[in-house]
Amino acid sequence: MKITQVRLGRLSVPLRVPFKTALRTVNSVEDIVVELHTDTGAIGYGEAPPTGPITGDTAGGIMGAIRELIAPVILNQEVDDFEALTARVQKAGVHNTSAKAAVDMALWDLYGQLHHIPVHKLLGGARRTLVTDITISVNPPEEMARDALDAVARGYDCLKVKVGADPALDTARLAAVRKAVGDDVCIRIDANQAWTPRQAVRILNEMQDKGLALELVEQPVPAADLEGLAYVTRNSWVPVMADESVFSPADAMKIFQNRAADYINIKLMKCGGITNALRIAAAAEVYGVECMIGCMLEAKIAVNAAVELACARSIITRVDLDGPVLCSVDPIQGGARFDERLITVSDDPGLGIHGIDPSYFFEKK
Structure with missing residues (x-):
């Protein structure tokens, strides 16, 4: 071929x-x-x-x-x-x-x-199904509470809540979401680099003081500030996940060696695809650091590739692959099946993609 x-x-x-x-x-x-x-x-x-x-x-x-x-x-x-x-x-x-x-x-x-052979079996074939969280966008507290309730009604038991656009409102946002969904729903938050290290520690500890029971915080400080990331990891009552700080296997090794985060988020778009993602996962296995598999705002072809990887490597313990369910339609034929929070990988050879609805696909040349 x-x-x-x-x-x-x-x-x-x-x-x-x-x-x-x-x-x-x-x-x-x-x-x-x-x-x-x-x-x-x-x-x-x-x-x-x-x-x-x-x-x-x-x-x-x-x-x-x-x-x-x-x-x-x-x-x-x-x-x-x-x-x-x-x-x-x-x-x-x-x-x-x-x-x-x-x-x-x-x-x-x-x-x-x-x-x-399907890609997930080429890579190891640890499982066939995954459970993803769903993202709750940054909005006024009452709107975020409504969005969280809607997600729970659709079957989601883990919410990834965006914060950081207005630090003074972040605790109120999370309090509204926690009050709306109750104590049994997992809440993880993503600050997208919005805070300083000291600000992050203060906000996170305040959130835990208020009983918000956060599972983790993703990228609380700017990506290049590994020292600041390590400071938050040492001093925060909320476990820390590195996301934008990890673009390559070398970046991941720095995080592991400096104990700058409790977890890392692997995204194919940051590291250059499945090949380098496998290297990051292998390094995480050596250091015993659990990983999340995440995505940007992507349709199903790219997210499907991440599903294949996540189904192959058991060091990937958390899943944030909600891109296709955030879309109003799925124009991709074949690949993994996304049934709200439950994702089932395809057993077709390769990635299992058969084509794209031409109504959504253009400028092909």
């Missing part, structure tokens, strides 16, 4: 409700899709969202990196020369992790199809 063509398109899917964090507000998923065509007729699918505030990647940048840097090093290459192919992708220029992630997952898709 030889790669004969790299085709790019844009995927546009409206969200059920606006997605709001401390960094941005989004109304629709606007992703770049890559198709790797082969001489056998098999197609490998990948996807990348332009998440500039986090990865620095724009839609034009992703498409340009794939066309100008990555496509030339994989065209006319044999898929079975897999290790060399994935290495070429990672070495094709610096940064551009989202572009690399899209092509990397498409290569894994093709490799699984070539050998007639």
Whole structure:
């Protein structure tokens, strides 16, 4: 099986409700899709969202990196020369992790199809089902309480609540959510780098003093401030998860070696795809640090690739893969089944993606 063509398109899917964090507000998923065509007729699918505030990647940048840097090093290459192919992708220029992630997952898709095996079984096959949390966007406290109640009514028992846009309101937001859903629902929060280290410790300990019973806080301080992250980890009564601080296996090793966080969040768009995500998971296994598998605001192709990884590695103990259920429709044919909080991986070869509804997919060339 030889790669004969790299085709790019844009995927546009409206969200059920606006997605709001401390960094941005989004109304629709606007992703770049890559198709790797082969001489056998098999197609490998990948996807990348332009998440500039986090990865620095724009839609034009992703498409340009794939066309100008990555496509030339994989065209006319044999898929079975897999290790060399994935290495070429990672070495094709610096940064551009989202572009690399899209092509990397498409290569894994093709490799699984070539050998007639699902990617999660190629990677280890630890389980077939996952349970995800769902994100509650930053809004006034009463609106967040209503959104939380709606999520619980839909069957979710773990909420990822966005905070940080207005630190003075954060405790009130969480108190409203906790009062609305009761004590049996897990609440984890994500500050998206919004606080200083001392501010984070004060806010988090105040929240626990008020009986909010938070499971963890994700990325409370700026990504580059590892010393500040470690300070929060040492002094907060809430366990700390590193997210934007972990883009690469080397970043993860720094976190582990300095005990700068209790957990880490693996995202394919940050690390460049499944290949590097596996390396991060392997390092986490060595250090005994549990991981979350997360996503940006992505449709099902990219999230499906993360599902395949999460189903393969038991060090991934927490799941934040709600992108497809935040969308108003699912235009992706095949792949994992998302039934609200319950995700079931596909047993079809590769990633199990069969196609895309053309109503949501355009500029394909």
